[in-house]
Amino acid sequence: MRETASDFMARALYEPGRGYYRRPVGPWGFEGKDYYTALDLGPLLGETLALRLEQAWERLGRPARFTVLEPGAGRGWLGRDLLQGARGAFAEALVYVHRDDNPAARAMAGEALEPWVGKGRALFLREDEPIGPFAGAVLSNELFDALPAQPWRWTGEVWEREVLTLDGPGWEAADPGEAGDWFAAQAEDGLHPGDGSIWCEDLPKRVAELCAPLQAGLFLAIDYGESAPRLLAKGADLRRYKGHTVDGRWWEEPGESDLTADVDFTRLEALVRAQGLGEATQSSLSRWIREHAPLAEWEGQWQALDGATRLKRMENLLQLTLPGMMGERFRVLEAWR
Numbered sequence: 001m002r003e004t005a006s007d008f009m010a011r012a013l014y015e016p017g018r019g020y021y022r023r024p025v026g027p028w029g030f031e032g033k034d035y036y037t038a039l040d041l042g043p044l045l046g047e048t049l050a051l052r053l054e055q056a057w058e059r060l061g062r063p064a065r066f067t068v069l070e071p072g073a074g075r076g077w078l079g080r081d082l083l084q085g086a087r088g089a090f091a092e093a094l095v096y097v098h099r100d101d102n103p104a105a106r107a108m109a110g111e112a113l114e115p116w117v118g119k120g121r122a123l124f125l126r127e128d129e130p131i132g133p134f135a136g137a138v139l140s141n142e143l144f145d146a147l148p149a150q151p152w153r154w155t156g157e158v159w160e161r162e163v164l165t166l167d168g169p170g171w172e173a174a175d176p177g178e179a180g181d182w183f184a185a186q187a188e189d190g191l192h193p194g195d196g197s198i199w200c201e202d203l204p205k206r207v208a209e210l211c212a213p214l215q216a217g218l219f220l221a222i223d224y225g226e227s228a229p230r231l232l233a234k235g236a237d238l239r240r241y242k243g244h245t246v247d248g249r250w251w252e253e254p255g256e257s258d259l260t261a262d263v264d265f266t267r268l269e270a271l272v273r274a275q276g277l278g279e280a281t282q283s284s285l286s287r288w289i290r291e292h293a294p295l296a297e298w299e300g301q302w303q304a305l306d307g308a309t310r311l312k313r314m315e316n317l318l319q320l321t322l323p324g325m326m327g328e329r330f331r332v333l334e335a336w337r
């Protein structure tokens with residue numbers, strides 16, 4: 001038996017009925033106490049996004065309908081926070097589209113989005129269902145780091161890929177094809193033994209299908225990841241999340257623990273640009289929040305909250321903005337059409 005790490009990741013996460021993201025019932029993610037995302041910290045990410053998307057709506061000339069497609073929408077919490085945070089005429093234009101075939105998460109999203117479903121403000125789309133052209137935004141939080149990806153390593157002489165055999169995990173020499181050319185071009189001062197990175201074969205296809213229906217508006221991706229040169233220098237590998245512990249033991253407990261791969265943001269941006277989007281910018285999530293959240297206004301409003309709620313808001317803000325906390329570990333890519 002020999003399986004590439006990428007095939008293992010695909011099976012562990014997406015095998016129908018058994019994969020971590022394809023089980024009919026949880027526990028998964030925070031419910032399974034394996035990991036939490038920025039959405040588990042509180043509503044501030046969604047509220048900031050609501051303001052950012054309102055700016056995009058203004059820029060498009062305030063269209064009567066502004067569609068937000070969220071691939072990898074999971075429990076629908078970002079949609080809920082967005083719909084709750086949207087104000088005035090923008091709230092009337094906003095239609096949120098949840099797209100994620102994760103059955104346990106989809107059931108939770110049905111509850112989270114329930115107040116808006118009957119009003120036609122929240123819709124559900126299967127991953128294979130097409131969506132017509134729209135003006136608005138494509139928004140994702142931790143979608144791309146959940147796509148199966150293959151770790152590669154440079155020995156100084158050859159490329160090796162990570163595999164699982166009957167003897168356990170290991171590395172074998174193989175031809176990296178396009179990935180090898182990309183890595184070599186991205187290594188800032190040449191390749192050194194031990195350099196290595198992650199290659200997501202499906203990324204071009206996923207990016208193309210997400211950008212295609214966006215006629216005008218904003219593409220915004222929030223994810224774990226780094227620039228291509230930094231990933232190479234650190235020798236990026238798969239990560240496993242189990243019980244809030246992070247380790248590299250990706251081959252253990254398939255379907256019972258989360259697997260993620262760092263996102264190559266240099267490549268993601270290049271692919272988005274290749275789809276005709278422009279004005280691409282990248283920053284850490286913490287910087288993005290400091291730039292786009294109305295911090296002074298919030299501070300004033302929070303004075304009126306009860307003590308416990310005010311404290312939760314403060315914690316949410318600090319987690320998203322302080323050095324070393326969650327906001328520093330995520331990157332945000334924005335691009336416009």
Ligand SMILES: C[S@@+](CC[C@H](N)C(=O)[O-])C[C@H]1O[C@@H](n2cnc3c(N)ncnc32)[C@H](O)[C@@H]1O
Pocket residue numbers: 021037038039071072073074075099100101102105127140141142143146147206
């Ligand atoms: C790490 S979870 C993030 C969920 C949610 N965005 C959050 O922050 O809580 C990744 C999700 O992406 C979904 N996913 C993977 N590939 C997808 C695709 N091609 N289209 C839509 N969803 C996808 C998985 O089913 C899973 O629910």
